[in-house]
Amino acid sequence: MKKFDVEIIVGIFVFCGLLCLAYMSVRLGKVNLLGDHYYSVNAVFSSVKGLKKDTVVEISGVEVGKVDNIKLIDYQAVVSLLIRDDIKLQEDAIASIRTKGLLGEKYVEITPGGSDTLINPGDSLHQTEPPIDIEKLIGNFVFGKVKE
Amino acid sequence: MVCFLATAFFWAVFPPYLLRRIVKQINFIGVKTTLVIVLTGTFTGMVLALQTYYALVKFGAETSLGPVLALSLIRELGPVLSALMVTGRAGSALTAEIGIMRISEQIDALDAMALNPYKYLVIPNLLAGIISIPLLNAIFVVVGVWGGYAVAVGLTGVSSGTYFGGIRDFVSAKDILVGLYKSLSFGMLITWISCYKGYFTGYGAEGVSKATTQAVVLSSVTILIWDYFMTSILLT
Numbered sequence: 030m031k032k033f034d035v036e037i038i039v040g041i042f043v044f045c046g047l048l049c050l051a052y053m054s055v056r057l058g059k060v061n062l063l064g065d066h067y068y069s070v071n072a073v074f075s076s077v078k079g080l081k082k083d084t085v086v087e088i089s090g091v092e093v094g095k096v097d098n099i100k101l102i103d104y105q106a107v108v109s110l111l112i113r114d115d116i117k118l119q120e121d122a123i124a125s126i127r128t129k130g131l132l133g134e135k136y137v138e139i140t141p142g143g144s145d146t147l148i149n150p151g152d153s154l155h156q157t158e159p160p161i162d163i164e165k166l167i168g169n170f171v172f173g174k175v176k177e
Numbered sequence: 178m179v180c181f182l183a184t185a186f187f188w189a190v191f192p193p194y195l196l197r198r199i200v201k202q203i204n205f206i207g208v209k210t211t212l213v214i215v216l217t218g219t220f221t222g223m224v225l226a227l228q229t230y231y232a233l234v235k236f237g238a239e240t241s242l243g244p245v246l247a248l249s250l251i252r253e254l255g256p257v258l259s260a261l262m263v264t265g266r267a268g269s270a271l272t273a274e275i276g277i278m279r280i281s282e283q284i285d286a287l288d289a290m291a292l293n294p295y296k297y298l299v300i301p302n303l304l305a306g307i308i309s310i311p312l313l314n315a316i317f318v319v320v321g322v323w324g325g326y327a328v329a330v331g332l333t334g335v336s337s338g339t340y341f342g343g344i345r346d347f348v349s350a351k352d353i354l355v356g357l358y359k360s361l362s363f364g365m366l367i368t369w370i371s372c373y374k375g376y377f378t379g380y381g382a383e384g385v386s387k388a389t390t391q392a393v394v395l396s397s398v399t400i401l402i403w404d405y406f407m408t409s410i411l412l413t
Contacts, residue, residue, distance in 0.1 A: 035200065035201060035204050036200055038204060038208050039200050039203050039204050039207070039208060042203070042204075042207050042208040042211060042309075042312070043203070043207075043308070043312060045211075045312075045316065046207075046309070046311070046312025046313065046315055046316060047312065047315075049312070049315035049316045049318070049319040050311070050312070050315040050357075052319055053251070053315055053318055053319055053353060054350070054353055056341075056345075
């Protein structure tokens with residue numbers, strides 16, 4: 030009976046520990062165990078300055094996916110975006126790279142289009158907007174190139 | 178000392194595995210330390226929340242309280258403090274236990290009965306340490322984050338959405354893995370040093386007390402030094 034008790038207590042302890050580990054990974058870190066289903070869309074940008082892998086993709090501020098990887102093809106930055114399966118994009122949707130706050134991290138914002146044709150997985154978004162270059166803007170301002 | 182560990186792992190490969198002994202040692206090292214871990218975890222989280230809040234509010238950056246707290250708990254404080262707690266509570270007891278078995282010639286008796294003392298004494302402790310310290314670390318971190326939450330939301334008025342949202346934005350799987358690797362290695366270090374010191378203790382009551390002190394001091398210092406090197410390697 031005594032040994033039995035110890036085993037149950039150890040079992041409960043290990044279970045609690047694993048539960049905490051799982052909580053830590055899923056709730057606090059962004060480890061996705063269940064794996065939402067995503068489809069991939071490419072977007073060609075003239076510049077992806079400051080954009081990193083795994084940053085979020087948003088529509089109207091709601092998170093709908095993430096940046097899968099960034100490649101250079103024909104001297105243009107090709108970003109492949111993973112979008113959640115239940116979010117459909119029109120073929121004339123606009124992908125733009127924005128900044129959170131003034132100095133925050135970069136993310137991709139998608140503005141939905143008006144077309145009836147939906148984009149297929151693996152296709153490309155053609156209308157894109159590169160990030161606003163804050164350093165250049167400040168430079169222009171300081172050296173007086175901004176027209177009134 | 179390395180030889181000692183190598184011999185232990187060498188014998189760990191062969192049966193019999195003495196699962197009962199491992200369970201008993203997990204009970205000793207893990208379960209009975211849980212209360213201490215929960216207490217230290219809660220109050221570490223709480224005091225950290227308070228301190229960081231007063232530092233951050235000067236810059237108007239109290240929204241990043243959650244990430245700062247969670248990252249320092251997950252990467253550093255969780256593994257290190259839970260390892261130090263285990264050293265104080267279980268490591269010293271292990272050394273004393275094995276040391277007394279050595280001076281009262283119980284280990285020689287095991288040898289004489291052709292029972293491998295590594296198998297019976299050292300391996301269960303090593304494995305129990307490696308299993309239970311990462312779990313204790315996880316408990317420490319979760320409890321600490323909730324303790325910090327209580328202070329941040331209840332006392333200083335950071336909104337709960339900001340707290341957890343910030344944590345989720347900034348904590349990545351890599352941070353959690355770093356913490357896990359650290360606590361795994363600490364688990365091995367603590368039990369290794371404690372068992373070694375007990376196994377090769379000096380003679381008499383004085384020898385055992387000396388061995389116990391040495392085990393605790395050496396484990397604590399090694400944990401902190403090893404922690405620095407782990408961080409510098411893993412975070413680059």
